[in-house]
Amino acid sequence: MASNSLGLLRIAANAGLSTAQWMVQTTVHTGQRIVRGIVAGEPPVKIAQELGAELRTAAQTVLGVRPAAAEHSASTEELRARGAELLRRSSDVHFVEDTHPAFERILGELTPDEARIVRFLFREGPQPTVDVRTNRPLGIGSELIEAGLSMIGRQAGVRNMDRTNAYLNNLFRLGLVWFSREEVEPSRYQVVEVQPEVQEAMARAGRAPRTIRRSIHLTPFGEDFCRTCLPTDA
Template sequence: MSADPSGSNGAAEALREGVGLLRIAAGAGFSTVRWMVRTTVHTGTRVVRGIAAGESPVKIVTELGVDLRSAAESALGAGPPPDPAPTGHHSSAAELRARGAELLRRSADVQFVEDMHPAYERILGELTPDEARILRLLAKEGPQPTVDVRTNRPLGIGSELIEAGLSMIGRQAGVRNLGRTNAYLNNLFRLGLLWFSREEVEPSRYQVVEVQPEVQSAMAKAGRAPRTVRRSIHLTPFGEDFCRTCLPLDD
């Protein structure tokens, strides 16, 4: 079978173009050396494997021209960037044990004073302004009442939950996005700053919650003789210390 002359010319042109681009890239700076070395190794391997497999020389040259062009464009910044260097550091077990040993050493040092928990700085970066308002409310006013609205069934068997965690916490805290109040509370729970208790606060405080529009709407959905389950939200001891340390509570 005779080789296609036009194919040979196209392959040679692609190869010349790729080599020319690599020459330009070589003068662009030391950062291109890694691309040059990788491309050279790939080219030699491709030729040997192609010949051993009986491939057409035209096909081999054409593919090499495309590969060289792609490598050169990447080196010049016109194509896909080089593989990024690994980011971040994953500590080994030995490193983690060394850090643990350092903590134990500090705990035995009577002169070591820890002003605040090291997690507080990270937690501040994971709070919204509205969540800070909720924390301040809980720190200054104490536990807050919440109610769940359920359908009423004999002995509670088959009772369906209509709405959970309805409260006045968002309103009392003055949050700007009232509809996100429960999402805010979930995030504060995730951070270990508050907990959802089954215990009740003063019974009279629930009366104000139960006449709120969202509670009345949930009770209407629950049908005949809906049932409310009274609960409360508290700061954890960790949350109390966080608020004392990080929030201005005297304002």
């Protein structure tokens, strides 16, 4: 037991000595490199970049750390070959593509609440949304108070109602929904406009606030995704 402890102490002492020697040698080398670079008229940025790379490599050597392998970046030839393979498969009458290759990735980027919203839009169709703005003559200088107010989160049954707009933004990023300037049936906006959050925004907008009626739709890609990946009859 005592011999093991002595061995560990020797290793620690040798490591400390090696580190101290490296620090002294590196300090001297760095100073010499800076002087040589200045005398040679090299740009300071170039000197700093070269020294940074040298110091990282030296430190990894002393500490026994292997440099991380650089991430592989596909070359133009590799990308072109993959594109050519896609075109080849598109002309192959025997090739059957069951699902879009992005569906698996999208499932990993959805929250449970977002999945509920996608299914709701698939089953119920486009939904009304409103923007609340201040009222100004001819709309000049009108200020946006709240945007994209809807009942989608409530009707879809999400757990985190306050994140509904963030959920919709992510679904838009993934290409599953789109925000339209077109209106749905006018009567459907009356229910939205009496909701507490809409009424609060209108109160903050001041006298005679304006509501801009819009809608949110599932894209054809989103419909295909929902039909393929989510149980729609639950």
